[in-house]
Amino acid sequence: MFVDLPLDQLRSYRPPLPEPDGFDAFWRRTLDEAGAYDLDARFEETDAGLSLLHTYDVEFSGFGGHRIRGWFLLPREASGPLPCVVQYLGYGGGRLHPQDWLLWPVSGYATLVMDTRGQSGPNRPGDTPDPVGSPHPGVPGKMTQGLLDPDDYYYRRVYTDGVRAVAAARGHAAVDAGRVVVAGGSQGGAIALAVAGLVPGLAGALVDVPFLTHVRRAVEITDEGPYGELSRYLAGARTEVEAALHTLDHFDGLNFAARASAPALFGTALRDPITPASTGFAAYHHYAGAKELRLWRFNGHESGGGHQRTEEIRFLRKLFG
Numbered sequence: 001m002f003v004d005l006p007l008d009q010l011r012s013y014r015p016p017l018p019e020p021d022g023f024d025a026f027w028r029r030t031l032d033e034a035g036a037y038d039l040d041a042r043f044e045e046t047d048a049g050l051s052l053l054h055t056y057d058v059e060f061s062g063f064g065g066h067r068i069r070g071w072f073l074l075p076r077e078a079s080g081p082l083p084c085v086v087q088y089l090g091y092g093g094g095r096l097h098p099q100d101w102l103l104w105p106v107s108g109y110a111t112l113v114m115d116t117r118g119q120s121g122p123n124r125p126g127d128t129p130d131p132v133g134s135p136h137p138g139v140p141g142k143m144t145q146g147l148l149d150p151d152d153y154y155y156r157r158v159y160t161d162g163v164r165a166v167a168a169a170r171g172h173a174a175v176d177a178g179r180v181v182v183a184g185g186s187q188g189g190a191i192a193l194a195v196a197g198l199v200p201g202l203a204g205a206l207v208d209v210p211f212l213t214h215v216r217r218a219v220e221i222t223d224e225g226p227y228g229e230l231s232r233y234l235a236g237a238r239t240e241v242e243a244a245l246h247t248l249d250h251f252d253g254l255n256f257a258a259r260a261s262a263p264a265l266f267g268t269a270l271r272d273p274i275t276p277a278s279t280g281f282a283a284y285h286h287y288a289g290a291k292e293l294r295l296w297r298f299n300g301h302e303s304g305g306g307h308q309r310t311e312e313i314r315f316l317r318k319l320f321g
Helices: 023-035 154-170 187-198 215-221 227-236 238-249 253-257 277-286 306-320
Strands: 042-045 053-061 067-075 082-087 110-114 175-185 204-208 264-269 291-296
Touching: 023 154, 053 154, 067 154, 082 154, 082 306, 110 154, 154 175, 154 187, 175 187, 175 306, 187 204, 187 253, 204 306, 215 227, 215 238, 215 277, 227 238, 253 277, 264 277, 264 306, 277 291, 291 306
Parallel strands: 082 110, 082 175, 175 204, 204 264, 264 291
Antiparallel strands: 042 053, 053 067, 067 110
């Protein structure tokens, strides 16, 4: 069933920004601290059995100088520096295997896939630990790690890793540093949206059903995971609700959308119980750059699936020719 506002309301839904005092200063300080560490991006070619691609095992220094893993895929027949897609991952997933990321390299683009620190599943391998603990108790999952202080919050580290991944891609000789696009769905969409608001000069952004967006509304209208981690935690931490929401405001995609300038393609679905449509529409309407939206009326969190990917391919063709 439809789980959110009627479509005629969604088409103009633009809630106030949940911007905390000092938002820009917080992120400037965060990225300055990360910049004190040498990026030290390393690309080690590996034989993944993909005869049409060069495949590289990637490492670079993210938040706190922690080493972040990834894959870098490059079409073998490429000539000259290529546009590059920096791909971010959904919640709970690791970087998987090189063959799981063929869409963009077979479309002719260099591709850097960033592993998400501290996330993996039994069938979704990841290789990047998160060495930072949390001073506060939480519930299982990542959403409540360090929730009572923006400096300690898990996604401060992840978003910073995302910014550094763009720097790693831009530094590779096969990449045209002026034609880098960020991309992702759900959690990956949240990271892409944050990076679009934090990194100047991006060529584009592909943001599908973004998570961590319009969070104050999301936690009121859905208990689905991962937002459900927040509601379970706050049900017991009754006196900490405002402190937690204040922290989350520092990571809300609406604030990054308002600062982004790269052309963007969004995707959202009306039956999505995980990232409700109003949260995606809110990000789209606040997005400051040129933008397009693909709406999937009868789909859930899978969004448009292959149809959304087709739209993304067309979008990048228009950008790059």
